[in-house]
Amino acid sequence: MKKFILLFLSLGLSCGFFGQTKMAGVVFDSFTNLPMANAKVTMDGNTLTTTDAIGQFTIECLVGKTLVFKMEGYKDLSVRLSNCATVLNVGMVSLSQNLDAIDITETSNPEKSMLVQPLSIVKMSDLEIKRGTGLYLNDAINTNVPGVYMQSRANSSGQNFNIRGYGNGLRGTNGVNSNFDGQGTKVYLNGILITDAEGITVMDDIDFGSINNVEISKGPSGTLYGLAIAGVVNMQTRKAAPNTSSINQNTTFGSYGLMRSTTSLEIGGKKSSLMMNYGKQKFNGYMPHTAAHKDFVNVMGEYNVSEKQTISTYLGYSDSYDQRNGELTIQQYDSLDYSGNPAYVKNNAHSAIKTLRAGVSNVYKFNNKVSNTTSFFGSSQAFDNSSAGGWTDKNSLNYGLRSVLDLNLKLTNKISLTSANGIEYQKMNALTTGYKMGADSTDLSGYNVITSVRSLQATTNSTGSAFTQWTLNLPADISVTAGVGYSVMNISLEDRLWGTTGLHPNKTTPKGYKANYKDMLSPSFSINKRINKMMSVYGTYSTGYKAPVSSYFFIPTTGELNTGLKPEKGVQFEVGTKGSVLKNKLFYTVAYFNAQFQNKMTAVTVQNPANTATLYSYIANGGSLNNQGIEVLVKYEAISKAGGLFTSVRPFANLTYSDFKYKDYRYETIGKDMTNKDSTVVNDYSGNIVAGVPKIVFNLGIDAETKFGLYANATFNYRGAMYYTSDNLNETKEYMLLNAKIGYKRTISKFTFDIYAAANNITSTQYYYMVFLNQLPDAYIPAPNEINFFGGVNLKYNF
Helix, strand or coil, X not given: CHHHHXXXXXXXXXXXXXXXXXXXXXXXXXXXXXXXXXXXXEECCEEEEECCCCCEEEEECCCCCEEEEEXXXXXXXXXXXXXXXXXXXXXXXXXXXXXXXXXXXXXXXXXXXXXXXXXXXXXXXXXXXXXXXXXXXXXXXXXXXXXXXEECCCCCCCCEEEECCECCCCCCCCCCCCCCCEECEEEEECCEECCCCCCEECCCCCCHHHEEEEEEEECCCHHHHCCCCCEEEEEEECCCCCCCEEEEEEEEEEHHHEEEEEEEEEEECCCEEXXXXXXXXXXXXXXXXXXXXXXXXXXXXXXXXXXXXXEEEEEEEEXXXXXXXXXXXXXXXXXXXXXXXXXXXXXXXXXXXXXXXEEEEEEEECCCCEEEEEEEEEEEEEEEEEECCEEEEEEEEEEEEEEEEEEEEEXXXXXXXXXXXXXXXXXXXXXXXXXXXXXXXXXXCXXXXXXXXXXXXXXXXXEEEEEEEEEEEECCCEEEEEXXXXXXXXXXXXXXXXXXXXXXXXXXXXXXXXEXXXXXXXXXXXXXXXXXXXXXXEEEEEEEEECCCHHHCXXXXXXXXXXXXCCEEEEEEEEEEEEEECCCCEEEEEEEEEEEEECCEEEEEEECCXXXXXXXXXXXXXXXXXXXXXXXXXEECXXXXXXXXXXXXXXXXXXXXEEEEEECCEEEEEEECCCCCEEEEEEECCCCECCCCCCEEEEEEEEEEECCCEEEEEEEEEECCCECCCCCCCECCXXXXXXEEEEEEEEECCXXXXXXXXXXXXXXXXXXXXXXXXXXXXEEEECCCCCEEEEEEEEEEEC
16 A cells, blocks of 8 residues: 555656656745745856745756755755756755744744744754654753753653743642642643643653654743743644655664654645654663553644635544653662662552544634634543552543634834734543552562552543733834733542442531632733844743642542642743844843742641651642742854855853742651651741752753765753752752764655764763652652663655
């Protein structure tokens, strides 16, 4: 069947050009896959033609000659003609992600250049994502995005974001709904909410290997995104380039049994495009009981119904399984004992998720003043997890929509008023079952097995937000933006085992509970001044919230409701500048921010009457975090010559300085009194340094490409020491990582191949994927502490 499709497509394309001496082609942005109009097609220094409105061009074909494609803000691209009977597809790369050439996902300003956006945003393309294997987003985030750290509980599971200090919370409650997964950051994939209706983000099942576009907004983002107290991450999978069709086979092998195979079909036309891929990933593990295997299917489609309307669709399926061996104690980590936590291993600790996601988006431009983008999405997930505490099954269904109406009103020749107005709604129905585990009497040396049901809970959660944001564009390149978002969250839980604990007239244990959070208003205000064509300065004020999750409301030991919890609130002030200087070669962003997170939630312990043991713990609102810092990002185009030996040499660097302090912050733990009895110890950490965030983090790197197709990159990561207990008595060591990659990429006729090899942790440094806070004696999730390798071959056939 595949051979038939190839033959059919090849015949169809070849017939169109048979007998012609002309060659057709299309020029597009390699970052967005959007066609580029008015790009120059030159030969021997002379301009032959320019591309039309949809990026197409036609020229006389002269085999052996070299075409040079030019576009302001983009690197010149040279292509040697070798076959006149094929459509020439030219993907151009913007100069160091030129700030004027990058669109922003959501904004009230129709001019979506980063230079006019009064907030801190970082975008990553294939270049940044694929410096490593491209299979794990952690490497790309931690190298390229100042102020953001992505951590994980295993090689490819339990990922979450720490954005400007939010994300390193306390352990929270125990039980089937622990808070180890990400909270506070909203994550979108192709416009589909990955974050569920309760505000929890699980990313084990995301195919990061198919992502080619990531945008991160840092800081409270409640105006446009509702319950997003820390920030927003938007991810896009690859789309088919316009007017081109291809089959791709990408294969990666590496240390510890790493194997990834991705097969994809891309079909792009004038008005429509389709991309389908299947990926299979396997990893044997770098420690005992850390193996993983994953299967992914992605389908992306886009159709331009007319000049006014575009419809895009996404369908994704994943089957993910990751083993976990638990957190290491300080002693284990220091002595390089990576055997893991015996309780985790005995319970066959793992994270297994099967997910089906789908979404459809419609963009309709009524006229040059009014347009609407509406997306409908849904996902179904089956979780199967175990840990030291037991086994959990969870089946959930999420569905929702997001609709944004954009207005563009021209008030005078120099003044305009634009806005983004919309709603977002999401609902989740879930059934969660918790089990106890014990020894398998038929195999005492094997894994523990499920012994009895511990809990059975049916939950219904929903979140909704309405927002409006307006931008007034004034003379002298000044813009003022103001907006407000209104968010609500409703949570209900039913205990399906309520009747099994005994029924009597005086029974007070509730069968369920409901909690409603409303009136969460998130105003924002900012001003942006564009100094010249390539530089700007800005100042902004933003707010956001995070409501409690369902596990915080119910105290299983007493059956009581934990009422009175308040949502956490984040308030951020930020000033910064962005620009492109030195003849468009040096690109920079600098930001100073002060983010304060109020009503932070903390655990409170309750003792028995004799003060000899802990009866239970619950969550209460504690104090605040006062986080201020500086972030700097610099990229430099040292060499950019189409005809030289090196066609591109681009060093880059970024720096994060964090001065984060606790403010009016109390945390309760269990200690011993003078008679050696368990006693509640109230610790006041006000003024202490916030745990989980180093004071200094910086990254350096360089990318180089040659005219022969040889390319290479190297990165250096420094992460300073940090406290991992709020009393500031326990501190990690600083670490430095050195990674490098070299490859060779060529196009011969219709074939493009890319062969590469790389080494990670070249200096065999001991470092960590995650450090658990305030959870002694268990603390560390270590990363591989020895040099490890990977390599691969990517093959592409263009029809």
